[in-house]
Structure formats: structure tokens, C-alpha cells
Amino acid sequence: MRFVDEFREPELLRGQLEEIRRIGFRASFMEVCGTHTMAISRAGLRPLLAGRVELVSGPGCPVCVTSEADIGRAIALAGLEGVTLATFGDMMRVPGPQGTLSEAASRGAAVKVVYSPLEALRLAREDPGRRVVFLGVGFETTAPAVAASLLTARRDGVGNFFVLSLHKLVPPALRALLEMEDFAIDGFLLPGHVSAVLGARAYSFLADEYGVPGVVAGFEAADILRALCMLMEMKRGGKASVAVEYTRAVREEGNPRARAVMEEVFEPADAEWRGLGIIPASGLQLREEFRPHDAGAWEVESPAPAGDRGCRCGDVLCGRIRPPDCPLFARACTPESPVGPCMVSTEGTCASYYLYDFREGEGHVG
Amino acid sequence: MCLAVPAEVVELMEDGLALVEIGGVRKQISLMLVDDAEIGDFVLVHAGFAIEKVDAEEARRTLEILEEYAHLDETGPGLYA
Numbered sequence: 001m002r003f004v005d006e007f008r009e010p011e012l013l014r015g016q017l018e019e020i021r022r023i024g025f026r027a028s029f030m031e032v033c034g035t036h037t038m039a040i041s042r043a044g045l046r047p048l049l050a051g052r053v054e055l056v057s058g059p060g061c062p063v064c065v066t067s068e069a070d071i072g073r074a075i076a077l078a079g080l081e082g083v084t085l086a087t088f089g090d091m092m093r094v095p096g097p098q099g100t101l102s103e104a105a106s107r108g109a110a111v112k113v114v115y116s117p118l119e120a121l122r123l124a125r126e127d128p129g130r131r132v133v134f135l136g137v138g139f140e141t142t143a144p145a146v147a148a149s150l151l152t153a154r155r156d157g158v159g160n161f162f163v164l165s166l167h168k169l170v171p172p173a174l175r176a177l178l179e180m181e182d183f184a185i186d187g188f189l190l191p192g193h194v195s196a197v198l199g200a201r202a203y204s205f206l207a208d209e210y211g212v213p214g215v216v217a218g219f220e221a222a223d224i225l226r227a228l229c230m231l232m233e234m235k236r237g238g239k240a241s242v243a244v245e246y247t248r249a250v251r252e253e254g255n256p257r258a259r260a261v262m263e264e265v266f267e268p269a270d271a272e273w274r275g276l277g278i279i280p281a282s283g284l285q286l287r288e289e290f291r292p293h294d295a296g297a298w299e300v301e302s303p304a305p306a307g308d309r310g311c312r313c314g315d316v317l318c319g320r321i322r323p324p325d326c327p328l329f330a331r332a333c334t335p336e337s338p339v340g341p342c343m344v345s346t347e348g349t350c351a352s353y354y355l356y357d358f359r360e361g362e363g364h365v366g
Numbered sequence: 367m368c369l370a371v372p373a374e375v376v377e378l379m380e381d382g383l384a385l386v387e388i389g390g391v392r393k394q395i396s397l398m399l400v401d402d403a404e405i406g407d408f409v410l411v412h413a414g415f416a417i418e419k420v421d422a423e424e425a426r427r428t429l430e431i432l433e434e435y436a437h438l439d440e441t442g443p444g445l446y447a
């Protein structure tokens with residue numbers, strides 16, 4: 001376990017922890033973002049906050065919330081003759097109905113790992129005889145980048161570049177959580193980089209309609225503790241609002257240019273989230289005029305979702321259980337042989353807990 | 367979700383592209399999603415695109431902590447690369 005004096009600014013952090021204790025009531029806040037989950041686990045904040053603040057992880061890893069059916073569809077596309085599927089690396093080992101993309105690749109499917117959709121576009125330019133499909137997963141941080149790549153493809157007449165859009169939108173998911181009967185959270189730690197694009201204003205409904213506060217936070221331990229202090233102050237004062245702690249990267253209005261590019265290419269559509277089911281207008285599909293680049297419109301036969309493997313990712317993503325409450329955690333399911341996506345992605349909640357909060361022989365320390 | 371890394375713009379290139387430096391490594395990215403980024407500006411880079419401009423000093427601070435994430439992902443580059 002990491003203690004507070006290992007931090008680079010121990011005094012600051014100690015002060016913040018004292019402040020949280022001084023405010024003096026118990027609260028539970030949801031960190032929506034996988035990068036926050038990772039940062040919290042990495043800094044060992046959960047045990048330090050025990051007895052005061054419970055941090056519950058939410059559906060903030062785009063790989064993790066991708067439905068099994070959508071992964072099956074991606075794998076089916078990768079198996080088509082003359083198709084290369086380009087994807088971010090963390091999708092490779094997520095189990096679909098019949099195995100993973102990585103297994104499909106070892107059976108001969110053309111799958112390429114890329115850092116950027118621009119690399120996928122380059123693959124398409126270099127090999128006009130193949131159809132290159134970019135597997136578009138991600139939230140509002142990523143969708144503008146994919147949209148910009150598609151606009152470039154269209155401008156340059158790269159007709160063999162396609163996108164399978166599995167993108168998801170954060171605000172509708174927060175709404176869906178708040179509408180769940182058993183959801184009881186005192187406030188949200190809101191995602192920093194999604195908000196760099198969206199702006200803090202996009203979350204005002206949290207306070208206005210649900211009376212729940214939210215703070216957009218950065219990714220250092222000090223950012224997170226400061227945001228928690230802000231949430232506790234709001235809660236104590238009985239006044240919910242949405243504020244920005246991560247002011248070095250997030251503006252109230254976000255990045256209008258990135259949003260305009262995203263909106264030019266995509267329009268909201270219903271989407272299926274692992275754990276949350278189908279949420280209206282929570283995904284992005286290509287607009288009609290981009291249909292020639294839409295791999296989502298291709299007819300492919302994708303297998304039905306496999307039977308229950310015992311994975312509780314759905315419950316983990318809604319904050320109903322913590323990873324160690326899953327019977328498979330650290331037994332049948334580890335980062336080396338993951339059963340569910342939450343253990344695959346570096347930013348998955350189960351992987352974060354496994355890497356930092358869990359010690360062999362000691363059990364869970366949080 | 368969606369880790370973005372602060373980087374310094376070191377060279378402007380054709381077609382809205384730029385060279386940025388991230389922790390001593392130079393990388394080509396697109397500036398298509400930000401307004402008027404200049405040499406010396408810091409930008410947040412995600413999936414090969416600058417998604418927002420950031421304050422230089424703060425960016426340096428954030429960079430340090432991100433270095434530790436880099437070697438954690440053994441599955442290869444992710445959304446967060």
C-alpha cells in the first residue's frame with residue numbers, strides 16, 4: 001500500500017485529507033472515469049479515505065462498457081475477406097461471444113493495432129485494394145478524433161476507409177444511473193478529458209434536475225482530493241452545482257471546435273452499454289451523408305452473446321459491487337487471463353483494483 | 367477514461383499536422399480540433415489529435431505522473447496511449 005508521504009506534495013495532500021475529515025460526514029461519490037479509477041487506486045486513496053468518503057467506480061472505461069454483441073460484430077467484420085480491422089490495443093483481448101479479436105487474428109483475420117484513427121486512415125491510403133475498418137470506441141474525448149479522420153478521408157477521396165462507430169456519450173449514461181432505483185450516490189467526480197471537449201455546462205442537469213453535485217477533476221491525487229473537498233462543501237451547504245477543479249484543461253464551454261467536428265460526422269443513436277442496457281441517444285452513429293464510410297451498415301452475421309461466464313462487470317460498472325465482490329476476481333480472472341473487459345483494459349475497474357488495491361495473501365486493502 | 371497527454375508543439379507542418387514533444391519523444395499529431403495552436407503552446411493529445419490547449423507549467427506537472435502509466439499497459443497501445 002502506498003502511504004501519503006510517498007506523494008510528491010505530502011503536505012498538501014495531508015492538508016486535503018484533514019480538510020475532508022474536518023468537513024465531517026460520510027459520503028459516497030462516484031468517479032465516472034476509468035482514468036480517475038486508476039489514479040485513485042494508484043495513489044492508494046481508497047483506504048486513506050475509509051470512514052469518510054467511499055469512492056464508487058462508474059461506467060467510465062469505453063472498452064468495458066462495449067456490449068458483447070458489439071464485440072462479436074467487430075470480430076465478424078475482421079473475418080471478412082479483403083478487410084483489415086484497425087483498433088486501439090485494449091480491444092484486442094476483450095472476450096466476445098466467440099473469443100477475442102486477438103484470437104481471430106491468430107486464426108488469420110487481418111487486425112492491426114493503431115494509436116490513432118489517422119494511422120488507420122494511412123493503412124487505407126497505402127493499400128487501396130483492401131477495406132480498412134476503424135473500430136471506433138471511446139467517449140467524447142475520442143469521437144472528435146475519429147470524426148476528423150473521416151472528414152479527412154472524405155476530403156481526400158479515400159473510399160476504402162470505414163468506421164464501425166461504437167462511441168458512447170457520457171451525460172446520457174449519468175442520467176441512466178440516476179434513474180436506477182437502487183442508485184444512491186452523493187455526487188459525481190466528473191471526467192477531465194471528456195469535459196475538455198464537452199465543457200462543464202453539459203452536466204448542469206445533474207444539479208438542476210437531480211439535485212446532485214458534480215466536480216470535473218484532473219488526474220493527480222491532489223486534484224482528486226480537492227474535487228472531493230469541493231463536493232463535500234457543496235453537500236454540506238445543501239447546494240448542488242457543477243464546478244470545475246481541472247481548470248488547467250477544462251473550460252465551461254469545452255472545446256466548441258472539437259464538438260462541431262464530432263457533430264458534423266455523427267448523430268446520437270440508441271446504444272447498448274454493458275451493465276446499463278440500451279440507453280436512448282447515448283451512442284453515436286454516422287450521419288446519412290457518411291453512410292458510404294459506415295461499416296455499421298454492412299450485413300454481417302455475428303454470433304449471439306455467449307452464456308453467462310460468471311463475470312459481474314455489469315454490476316461493477318453500475319457501482320453495485322466492487323471488483324473483489326466478484327467471485328472470479330483474482331482467482332479465475334486476472335489481467336493475464338481476464339474473464340471480462342473490466343480486467344482487460346488498463347483503465348478497467350477490476351484491473352485497477354487488481355494492480356493497486358489488492359495484495360496477494362493480504363486480500364483487499366481498500 | 368480517455369487519458370490525454372500534455373505535449374509541447376515544436377513544429378507546425380502541412381495539412382494541420384504538427385510535431386509535438388511528449389516526455390522527450392517527438393510525435394506527429396493533428397491540430398485539426400484546436401484553434402490556432404502555435405509553436406511553444408502545450409496541447410492535450412489524445413489518439414493522435416490535440417483536443418485542447420493547456421497551460422504550459424501545469425502541463426509539465428501532469429506529464430510526470432503520466433510517465434508511470436506508460437509501462438503498465440502490456441497489451442500494447444490502448445485508447446490511452
Ligand code: SF4
Pocket residue numbers: 310311312313314316323326327328329330333334338339340341342343344350
Ligand atoms: S473480476 Fe473479472 S469476472 Fe469479475 S467482474 Fe471483474 S472482469 Fe468480470
